[in-house]
Amino acid sequence: xxxxxxxxxxxxxxxxxxxxxxxxxxxxxxxxxxxxxxxxxxxxxxxxxxxxxxxxxxxxxxxxxxxxxxxxxxxxxxxxxxxxxxxxxxxxxxxxxxxxxxxxxxxxxxxxxxxxxxxxxxxxxxxxxxxxxxx
Ligand code: NI
Numbered sequence: 001x002x003x004x005x006x007x008x009x010x011x012x013x014x015x016x017x018x019x020x021x022x023x024x025x026x027x028x029x030x031x032x033x034x035x036x037x038x039x040x041x042x043x044x045x046x047x048x049x050x051x052x053x054x055x056x057x058x059x060x061x062x063x064x065x066x067x068x069x070x071x072x073x074x075x076x077x078x079x080x081x082x083x084x085x086x087x088x089x090x091x092x093x094x095x096x097x098x099x100x101x102x103x104x105x106x107x108x109x110x111x112x113x114x115x116x117x118x119x120x121x122x123x124x125x126x127x128x129x130x131x132x133x134x135x
Contacts, residue, residue: 004084007083010079010080012069031053033045044109081116081129082128083130084130098122114132115130
């Protein structure tokens with residue numbers, strides 16, 4: 001079994017400012033103001049409530065990696081991100097266990113440029129693997 005820790009739930013939204021206000025209405029507070037990720041062409045911010053961390057992701061242009069997903073799923077959660085202290089080992093483990101990488105490991109500007117990679121699994125959908133801030 002992998003020693004992964006849930007870091008956040010990724011949530012697609014059409015309009016990030018309006019979404020933030022709605023989440024705040026439910027009692028969430030902003031823990032990371034909106035940051036533009038120019039690799040993925042998305043606006044991202046992080047909110048927290050009761051120990052749960054939600055990442056709001058909103059495509060900024062039609063060539064954003066999540067533009068198609070938003071059109072298909074509308075406003076909805078779409079991935080769970082898992083933090084690992086041994087990124088390379090766990091990444092290889094997932095690749096050997098039916099997970100398919102859908103991008104290359106790249107720094108995430110909204111997460112202090114920590115390395116992340118997205119994978120998909122036919123029985124599970126999309127997951128994000130994030131290098132631990134302590135590793
Ligand atoms: Ni994420």
